[in-house]
Amino acid sequence: MNNYDQSSLSNTEASGLNRFFMKVYQYMAIALLVSFVTAYIGVRFFAQQISAIFNTPMMSLVMFAVMIGFVYLFSKRVYSNPGAAFGMLMGYAVLNGATFAVIGLSFDVATIGMALAGAAALFVGMAFYGFTTKRSLASMRGVLMGALIGLILVGLLQIFFFNNIVYMVTAMVGVVVFALMTAYDMNTLKQMYLEFNQSGAGATAEQGLAVSGALSLYLDFVNLFLYLLQLFTAFGNND
Template sequence: MRTDIAQTSFFPLGSDEVAQQRLFVQTVYAWMTGGLLVTTLAAWATLSIPVIFELSLSLRWLLAIAMIGLVIYLSARIEQMAPSTAKALFLLYSVLTGKTLAVLFYAYTAESLATVFLITCGTFAATAFYGYTTKRDLSSVGSFMFMGLIGIILASLVNLFLQSSALTFATSIVAVLVFVGLTAYDMQRIKEMYATAAQNEARATNYAIIAALALYLDFVNLFLNLLRLLGRRR
């Protein structure tokens, strides 16, 4: 019996609710940070090896489709899959993102990439802190942000044909606002995920992974849109 508990227990035995919630949030951020590190290394490796860069460039649409498929699969099957599978798929997604972003990063100077990254970190941290500490229910904000996200996707699809710099600029501004809002919303939602994880410790790691994926996507998309607005091209 004790062996079973040891295998499925996520939270230390005897820990109080505050400590458990803190551990869950720390786990989420550890995986998110790990994912960003893997993405950075994958992007650096892709940029450093011409053959891999050319391959990533030629397969960029296939990579994008694979990434969308991974997010959908992870979101739909997270409660059924083994924790090891959830971890592996999250890391795979991080690698694919790095290979995809390398093509975009090539167009910008290293200085502007570093500057925008620091701005993104500050914006994300402040927004996440607000989302975690506010007493206001952000459910309505989340719904509004998801509507905005759909609008951004549609505008981006239209702009594939129009190739309008003005539409790109406007879409990027709206996208920054949307992902700032989603960061606060997702951070608050982590509290709800903790409550679910506390009732099902065998799947607590899975909940932490899907929460990390949500914040990872918020961070990456916030960074990309700030880069379009503030980045300096080569």
């Protein structure tokens, strides 16, 4: 099912789709709340420890490796054991929250607020497009995956060989990539739900898809926020 129209769905399908996305957004919201509460606790009570842990490039690499490991294990369990995968999502949110504490210690509240507001606006707009468009966005997958790999490689190089121009360009590209990724993920989740529903995949598979979708959208929002923060910082430094 590559092309679909919300208006062509039966009342039962439309109602089920709305309930599914409500669940996805509830899980995503919980994960974001956990991350921000963790970040607040880190800034408020463990500022020195957080600064010491994340003060070296090697620790940044270690944290990156741990996060990749989390996502890998999550993908292995999400459909067979959605409950365990949800627990891993919360653990991942705590881990991300610890890294957000560094942001709280490094940037002023106004800049963080602007980045959050911008990320929320972009996320809502692109998610709405991805959900409502009659087109399948599956063809974007290859380009987005390639761009994502490029961003990761450049980010790793920037840890050791920082360059202001590369920093700014990477931020701009990152915002575009994750805005498009948000639309793509919403579109893909909608299509997958309809396919699962038609095939009778069952409640466990649907629950796994909801948890998996929550992680995807959580990552889209977080990366939009981080790249917007990076972009504001880059222009601020130029000023």
